[in-house]
Amino acid sequence: MIKLNQKTSKVNHSKFSKSLLEWYDINARNLPWRIPPELTKEGITNDPYKIWISEIMLQQTGVKTVQSYFLNFIKRWPNVIELNKAKEDDVLKAWSGLGYYRRARNLKNCAKTICEKYNGIFPNCTEELTKLPGIGNYTAAAIVSIAYNKIAFPIDGNIQRIVSRLFEIRDEIKNDKTNLLENLKEIFSQKRPGDFAQAMMDLGSIICKPANPTCNSCPVLKYCLAHKNNTYKSIPFKTKKVKKVAKKGYLYIGITDCKKIILIKRPNNGLLGGTICPPTSEWKVNKFPIPKPPYEGDWKVLDNRLFHSFTHFELELKIMISKVKHFPQNVYLEPLNDYTLNSLPTVMKKGVEMGITSFND
């Protein structure tokens, strides 16, 4: 539903973006994947590779969390050619702790396609970009606007929130953004589409925050219908989430004679897909399954339990540990050092840390 009442129709296309971009020119966040506005205004453009990596990392992941991962990643694989040469397992290890591990595998697959079908050059239109693995409507539009400074309409959580408040849209947030798009097209900047998108994101991060927005310092306050009518606290509207189910299981930490930990590669589909972890039992809702350690040994259960929160359920793991002499050929044997720990998904890192602490006692 598009709401074009008298107040919102006065939102002037060029005046809005002028106010926003003047604010951005002074207040832009200094981010490692970003060319600052004083340089983009001189025609210097962002590196599509860096914008791509950052956009994938930033999917459902905060800027603060992403920065160090981004710098490490770019240092190790500075361009798409190098990334294409990387091993998928190494990319997954570099991704460990970020979550949503499918992103890392899609990244590798996408690099392959870019190198083999696009001669190492990122497409500059959303139609081609959305064909690539891991790149949906949002990321395609972000690359087109931010990296190539062409007109496109990335709609992330920030832009969704800001536009909803500007036009006082009370609709429930959905996957389908066509509604918001109509309103966004009334206010965006044709001259600086890349900076406009980033300015909206910075505004959403610094001023127009989800809770307690600092409206008194907002550069586009006079255009905001939700502020005018004091409805911003309930916009955007979201339904409250259902309570998470509790799942329980066992984590098996097998240690070889040469003090290495036995790891296996999880199936590509499903939770923590493709990552290399200690084996676990099945995870049953509300009760522990019967423990069945995968290798012969003198298994003991730790007193401490591991609690970890996923998006859709809470996990409680009992940790079992044993010395293991016989194991299959296809396992991964890794030394118990910081590199190994930091290459594990967070839940597994926590479990291994608990396990080896007790093992050393």
Added chain:
DNA sequence: AACTCGGGGAA
């Protein structure tokens, strides 16, 4: 259209 995918920062 509804699920499934992690993890952490911040209030």
Added chain:
DNA sequence: TTCCCAGAGTT
């Protein structure tokens, strides 16, 4: 605790 984060892919 709860919410939210520069979402995409699958069902």
